[in-house]
Amino acid sequence: MKSTSNGTDPPWETLSSEKIYENPWYGLRQxxxxxxxxxxxxxxxxxHPGAVAVVPVTPDGKIVLIKSYRYTVKDWCWEIPMGGRDHxxxxxxxxxxxxxxxxxxxxxxxxxxxxxxxxxVSDIRCDVFLAREVEIGANEPEEAELIEIEVLIKDxxxxxxxxxxxxxxxxxxxxxxxxxxx
Amino acid sequence: MKSTSNGTDPPWETLSSEKIYENPWYGLRQxxxxxxxxxxxxxxxxxHPGAVAVVPVTPDGKIVLIKSYRYTVKDWCWEIPMGGRDHxxxxxxxxxxxxxxxxxxxxxxxxxxxxxxxxxVSDIRCDVFLAREVEIGANEPEEAELIEIEVLIKDxxxxxxxxxxxxxxxxxxxxxxxxxxx
Numbered sequence: 001m002k003s004t005s006n007g008t009d010p011p012w013e014t015l016s017s018e019k020i021y022e023n024p025w026y027g028l029r030q031x032x033x034x035x036x037x038x039x040x041x042x043x044x045x046x047x048h049p050g051a052v053a054v055v056p057v058t059p060d061g062k063i064v065l066i067k068s069y070r071y072t073v074k075d076w077c078w079e080i081p082m083g084g085r086d087h088x089x090x091x092x093x094x095x096x097x098x099x100x101x102x103x104x105x106x107x108x109x110x111x112x113x114x115x116x117x118x119x120x121v122s123d124i125r126c127d128v129f130l131a132r133e134v135e136i137g138a139n140e141p142e143e144a145e146l147i148e149i150e151v152l153i154k155d156x157x158x159x160x161x162x163x164x165x166x167x168x169x170x171x172x173x174x175x176x177x178x179x180x181x182x
Numbered sequence: 183m184k185s186t187s188n189g190t191d192p193p194w195e196t197l198s199s200e201k202i203y204e205n206p207w208y209g210l211r212q213x214x215x216x217x218x219x220x221x222x223x224x225x226x227x228x229x230h231p232g233a234v235a236v237v238p239v240t241p242d243g244k245i246v247l248i249k250s251y252r253y254t255v256k257d258w259c260w261e262i263p264m265g266g267r268d269h270x271x272x273x274x275x276x277x278x279x280x281x282x283x284x285x286x287x288x289x290x291x292x293x294x295x296x297x298x299x300x301x302x303v304s305d306i307r308c309d310v311f312l313a314r315e316v317e318i319g320a321n322e323p324e325e326a327e328l329i330e331i332e333v334l335i336k337d338x339x340x341x342x343x344x345x346x347x348x349x350x351x352x353x354x355x356x357x358x359x360x361x362x363x364x
Binding site: 010011012020021023025026028031033035036037039041044045046048051067069070071072073074075076077082084112113114115116117118119120121122123124125126143144146148161162163164167168169170172173176177179180 | 187193194202203213218219230255256257259301302305306307325344354358
């Protein structure tokens, strides 16, 4: 049985799969799995359509951050515009989130990379875009969004990121992935 | 009503709270919440005890990475030792994960910072340690862990991180948070 990272076959086999919970944003999937050792285990994980994050840069090279209240952690977090993937075209989602969260319109947007946000318990993947020459305007946050917008110089944003002050991990990592492109 | 990030009162009020799912690793909590606008909403999120991540550095300054098969995403990911918080003392968890995943024993371990891994849908918080002078040995992975160990020079690890090749986001961000401490 191939069970190394060079093998082409998936090392674990799905024997059965069942959705045991669902809401409009994500579900829970419970699978019976045969692992590389031959043992059968139950693996339950959050099934999520994915997220799209956008680092917004203004025409004069500043970065637009959001301070967002997060009920899950009962805390305010520095973030970048981000939202669930509700359209097949990732760039459409990126432009929509930019518009909704900071009233942002950009001339240039480029795809940077992706990462898995929490791969032990969720399949959520975050795709990261860099938006340049962003003009900000009136935002239209969703009902369950409580956010404030701040435009900061690039050096201050990266000082905050390295110092661990951007406590939303998906935003902090998106900023790091864009750093060499700025 | 205070609803800005400078306010001292939490801007949302929990009206009721119920655990609707639970397994040994995490649960789902469903709350009825009054938001800052006065509207009542249902907020359902993954309740997780937290994770502890460790960046392991060898006596000659190399970094120990793990290539791990992740069933959630059906993919191999570059990672660092990490595990669920199963003890009140974070450093105890960090040393245990180091031992289990890379057979690692270290003389110096320091706390770096924390982040929220997925704050829209989970309360999971990841606390990050930097372990120096790590001697690696025989590992004892858990039954559901399929991992390979690689020791790489620091510059190569950070090249991979900036290039988006470390697709486990929690590991990539932990590495960035440690970068200025190396």
